[in-house]
Amino acid sequence: MTHRKIGYFDVEASCYVAKPGRWRGKYVISEDGEEIQEKLCTTLHEREEDACEEGMRLGIKAARTLMKERE
Secondary structure: OEEEEEEEEEEEEEEEEEOOOOEEEEEEEOOOOOOOOOEEEEEEEOHHHHHHHHHHHHHHHHHHHHHHHHH
16 A cells, blocks of 8 residues: 555555456555545556556546536
């Protein structure tokens, strides 16, 4: 699991085995310990690292969108 702070939000990315030999990414966005958004990525990856990277990339993008909405 990886973690990044984006403004007010904490983004945590992880991944899990979706099918034998295939990984799927996931991210969770929270603020002050309260979960705001969770999403499973749709792409299946052959490597765990690629799935986690996709989860983080999409989580950062979603957190930046949430920050813009608050402005």
